Amino acid sequence: MEHTRHSHQGGQSGEAGPPAAGHIAGQAGLGAEDREHAVHRHGQHAGHSTAMFRNRFWLCLALSVPVVYFSPMFAHLLGYHLPQFPGSVWVAPVLGTVVFAYGGGPFLRGGVSELKARKPGMMLLIALAISVAFAASWATTLGTTLGTGGFDLDFWWELALLVVIMLLGHWMEMRALGAASGALDALAALLPDEADLVTAEGVRTVPVPELSVDDVVLVRSGARVPADGTIVEGGAAFDESMITGESRTVPRGMGDRVVAGTVATDSSVRVRVTAVGGDTALAGIQRLVAEAQESSSRAQALADRAAALLFHFALGAGLITFTAWTAAGRLDEAVVRTVTVLVIACPHALGLAIPLVIAISTERAARSGVLIKNRMALELMRTIDVVLFDKTGTLTEGRHAVTGTAAVPGVAPAELLAVAAAVEADSEHPVARAIVRAAGEDAAARALGLRGSGFISLTGRGAKATVDGTEAAVGGPNMLRELGLRTPEALHGAVDAWRERGAGVLHVVRDGRIIGALALEDRVRGESRAAVAALRRRGLKVALVTGDARQVAEAVGRDLGIDEVFAEVLPEDKDKKVLELQRRGLKVAMVGDGVNDSPALARAEVGIAIGAGTDVAVESAGVVLAGNDPRAVLSMIDLSRASYRKMVQNLLWATGYNILAIPLAAGILAFAGVVLSPAAAAILMSASTIVVALNAQLLRRIDLDPDRLR
Numbered sequence: 001m002e003h004t005r006h007s008h009q010g011g012q013s014g015e016a017g018p019p020a021a022g023h024i025a026g027q028a029g030l031g032a033e034d035r036e037h038a039v040h041r042h043g044q045h046a047g048h049s050t051a052m053f054r055n056r057f058w059l060c061l062a063l064s065v066p067v068v069y070f071s072p073m074f075a076h077l078l079g080y081h082l083p084q085f086p087g088s089v090w091v092a093p094v095l096g097t098v099v100f101a102y103g104g105g106p107f108l109r110g111g112v113s114e115l116k117a118r119k120p121g122m123m124l125l126i127a128l129a130i131s132v133a134f135a136a137s138w139a140t141t142l143g144t145t146l147g148t149g150g151f152d153l154d155f156w157w158e159l160a161l162l163v164v165i166m167l168l169g170h171w172m173e174m175r176a177l178g179a180a181s182g183a184l185d186a187l188a189a190l191l192p193d194e195a196d197l198v199t200a201e202g203v204r205t206v207p208v209p210e211l212s213v214d215d216v217v218l219v220r221s222g223a224r225v226p227a228d229g230t231i232v233e234g235g236a237a238f239d240e241s242m243i244t245g246e247s248r249t250v251p252r253g254m255g256d257r258v259v260a261g262t263v264a265t266d267s268s269v270r271v272r273v274t275a276v277g278g279d280t281a282l283a284g285i286q287r288l289v290a291e292a293q294e295s296s297s298r299a300q301a302l303a304d305r306a307a308a309l310l311f312h313f314a315l316g317a318g319l320i321t322f323t324a325w326t327a328a329g330r331l332d333e334a335v336v337r338t339v340t341v342l343v344i345a346c347p348h349a350l351g352l353a354i355p356l357v358i359a360i361s362t363e364r365a366a367r368s369g370v371l372i373k374n375r376m377a378l379e380l381m382r383t384i385d386v387v388l389f390d391k392t393g394t395l396t397e398g399r400h401a402v403t404g405t406a407a408v409p410g411v412a413p414a415e416l417l418a419v420a421a422a423v424e425a426d427s428e429h430p431v432a433r434a435i436v437r438a439a440g441e442d443a444a445a446r447a448l449g450l451r452g453s454g455f456i457s458l459t460g461r462g463a464k465a466t467v468d469g470t471e472a473a474v475g476g477p478n479m480l481r482e483l484g485l486r487t488p489e490a491l492h493g494a495v496d497a498w499r500e501r502g503a504g505v506l507h508v509v510r511d512g513r514i515i516g517a518l519a520l521e522d523r524v525r526g527e528s529r530a531a532v533a534a535l536r537r538r539g540l541k542v543a544l545v546t547g548d549a550r551q552v553a554e555a556v557g558r559d560l561g562i563d564e565v566f567a568e569v570l571p572e573d574k575d576k577k578v579l580e581l582q583r584r585g586l587k588v589a590m591v592g593d594g595v596n597d598s599p600a601l602a603r604a605e606v607g608i609a610i611g612a613g614t615d616v617a618v619e620s621a622g623v624v625l626a627g628n629d630p631r632a633v634l635s636m637i638d639l640s641r642a643s644y645r646k647m648v649q650n651l652l653w654a655t656g657y658n659i660l661a662i663p664l665a666a667g668i669l670a671f672a673g674v675v676l677s678p679a680a681a682a683i684l685m686s687a688s689t690i691v692v693a694l695n696a697q698l699l700r701r702i703d704l705d706p707d708r709l710r
Contacts, residue, residue: 052106053171060103060167063095064160071157093141096156100134103163106170120311126166128315129342133159136339155339162343165689195226198270215273219264227260227273228280234269238262240627255433310658314345321666333667340665340676344684345658353650356696361643368704369626370636377606377622381640383587384606386563387535387633388578390592391546391556394610395532395630396522398593400431402438403503404519406494414444416516420508421445422452422467423474431506431520432463435474462506473509480507480514491517502552521552524559531630532560538637541586545569545577545600575599591625591633608633635704642702650692657688 068074070091075082082088104127111127114120133155140155196218197206203218208226211217216232219225225238235253240262249265252258258271260280277283318341325334362372372378389395407416421439424432439445452465452472461482462475473479480486487495487507491514498505498519506518532542545566546553553567566577574592578600581588590597590604601607608623610630625632661684663669664676676684 050171053167056103056106057164057167057171060099060160060164063099064157064164067092067095067099067160068157074157089141089145092156093138096137096160097134099160099163100130103167104130104134107163107166119308121308122311125311125314125342125345129345130159130162130166132339132342133162136335158343192224192226196220209277211273211276213273213276217271217273218268219258219271220268221264221266223264225258225260225262225264225271227271228257228275229271229273230255230257231269232272234267236264236267236269239265253437255428255430310345310655314342314658314662317341317345317662317666325667337665337667341662344661344665344676353654353692353696354647356693357643357646357650357699360696360699361639364699364702364704365636365639368632368635369629370632370639370704371624371626372622373624374622378636378640378643380587380605381589381623381636382644384540384589384637385586386541386543386581387589387591388543388545388581388600388604389562389630390574390590390597390600391544391548391553392522393593393628394591395528395544395556395560396524398522400434400504400520401523402434402518403521403523404494404498405516406491406519407516408488408490408514411515412444413516414442415448416508416518417442418445418448418450419467419472419510419515420474420506420518422450423455423463423465423472423508425452426455426465427457427463431504434520435506435518467510470511472511474506474518475509476504476506479509483509483512485509485514487517488514494519500551501555502549524556525628525630527629527631529560531634532562534631534634535637536561536563538634540637543577543581545574575603578603589633591630593628608636639699639702639704642699646696646699649695653695654688654692657684 070082070088072082107123107126107130110123111125114124137155137159193208194205195208195211196203197211198216198218211227217226217229219236221236231252231254233254235251237249238252238258239249240259252269257274258269318338321341322334322338325331325337358375358378361378362375365372365378392398402417405413405416407413417435417439421436424435427433450467452467455463455465457463458473458475458479461479462473464471464473466472473483485507495505495517498517502521504520506520507514508516508518535542541563542561543564543566544553544557544560544562546556547569548567550565550567553565556562557565569577574597578588578590582603582605588604589606589608590600591608591610592598592601593610597609601609606622608625610625610628623636661676664674667675669675
């Protein structure tokens with residue numbers, strides 16, 4: 001077969017084949033319930049759901065309105081008279097108790113769990129604050145209504161608002177944590193319900209779940225691909241934005257893979273199904289996002305430790321406050337100050353500081369075609385010193401392309417291409433497909449309308465056919481030796497230059513004489529140049545690793561401006577190059593797409609798998625680029641740096657606010673007449689939460705569109 005004739009004559013080594021467009025397969029798909037459950041296992045929200053927090057928030061908000069209105073303290077602050085009617089005194093206590101029990105339930109249960117686990121944290125501190133406020137308020141209410149005296153501690157409205165604010169914050173957090181999964185659920189909803197199955201009797205419509213591997217389906221112009229597969233007939237421009245985040249259409253032809261959910265925009269194609277159900281790209285993406293939601297991070301661990309320290313700090317401050325004021329003979333003030341300390345120490349801002357940033361970052365990345373499998377990868381990306389790219393299929397297209405033509409005098413380049421394409425029209429070899437594709441993209445070559453017949457494969461030499469009544473052939477050095485032909489002087493300059501950079505060279509023969517030559521290479525992606533330049537502008541080194549011949553690798557390196565090239569590297573030795581860089585003190589991000597990249601992806605600080613790659617490469621990486629645009633690495637770095645800034649800002653604000661506010665709540669400046677009331681404590685706590693949430697939302701303003709690098 002012609003596979004032999006082309007593969008060894010062009011001087012081009014390495015893999016060359018059609019990329020699998022956006023293919024990210026998973027072993028098993030995740031249903032909506034599975035994804036929801038995975039998201040909800042995050043942090044302290046075991047067993048909780050977005051809907052639960054939402055429903056409790058709205059009900060408690062409605063109940064809080066009369067609680068606040070009937071609060072004597074609130075009425076005193078705003079200067080209005082409370083309505084008087086039988087039982088009016090019980091409105092705030094009864095509704096406040098409902099808010100405490102129903103709205104505060106998740107926090108009370110979480111606090112008990114932390115106590116049992118001997119790991120005090122956010123939930124326990126929240127539970128302690130609302131429990132103290134609840135007990136103090138009931139003591140005041142009973143003492144007032146029964147005439148037995150007691151403390152003047154009407155905290156019902158602060159308690160109600162505290163619970164409502166907590167529910168709102170956790171609802172916001174759960175929404176943010178589920179945003180990436182929600183976006184993918186919406187994406188999955190775009191899949192068609194039915195497919196046009198091609199059978200021996202014709203085309204019939206069947207439900208998508210009935211499709212099997214190796215079925216052939218007809219995808220009409222404007223329709224969505226029902227399952228992952230390979231185009232076996234036709235070609236079209238595909239809208240893959242729902243997978244890659246790239247708005248421009250991508251041409252796909254015979255042998256190219258397409259992903260379920262993408263749209264054939266301008267023509268019909270026939271696709272042989274290669275994956276269905278849980279094995280499709282979308283199922284794999286959903287699984288990856290679920291893994292990301294469950295993965296831990298250093299920043300989250302730092303926030304959890306800060307919450308634990310804050311619990312002990314607040315508890316200690318509360319005990320000291322109570323003891324000091326009691327010793328001063330002010331028992332009523334001791335209770336007021338202690339409750340105020342515990343209310344203001346509620347770590348809601350701290351609890352949102354990291355999860356919101358990570359959740360929004362994950363969502364933004366997913367919408368831009370960057371899938372974060374492990375949150376540590378997102379955090380580490382900002383520390384990377386060098387980005388190591390695999391060449392084939394990563395910086396290059398991963399398939400042969402005609403990159404140069406040279407014709408003898410009297411023959412136009414378009415004619416040369418047209419003759420070569422006519423000879424190769426019936427071949428399925430990747431090199432032949434590249435020649436046919438190049439002629440199809442050349443308007444002048446198409447206009448000639450040359451047709452070949454009697455195609456014959458010359459094993460190890462080339463191929464020949466009759467083109468418009470004249471015998472023509474395409475091949476390499478072995479074919480020229482067999483025919484007794486030598487490269488014409490007019491072609492020497494171009495051919496020598498091509499061979500010097502490692503390109504494959506094929507000659508075109510017509511009627512017994514050479515009429516020209518073609519250069520074939522694994523063409524560099526148009527986006528690679530912008531990606532490398534942008535990385536270097538950010539102060540990062542860029543390196544290239546490949547099994548290709550040194551002249552091929554160095555030619556690509558020179559073309560792209562790469563700092564260091566590792567050539568002729570055996571597949572099993574790629575991870576040793578990562579180790580070599582690490583031993584120089586560099587932190588490495590490895591970008592690859594093949595099985596032989598997997599050890600290197602795993603060894604690097606951050607492994608980034610191009611989505612068009614293999615399942616093994618994807619499983620070894622911490623980050624997956626759903627498309628095959630290397631510029632997405634820049635989006636990852638920019639997002640990592642911005643996320644880190646927001647994490648630090650939020651942590652500083654959340655912890656600094658508590659360190660300053662708790663002593664004020666304890667009454668440390670009472671001698672100077674500066675006393676922080678429980679109402680003011682609740683307002684400050686709310687303001688802190690709002691600041692943290694708004695600061696995290698600013699991440700949505702980051703431009704992750706790779707076209708910004710052009």
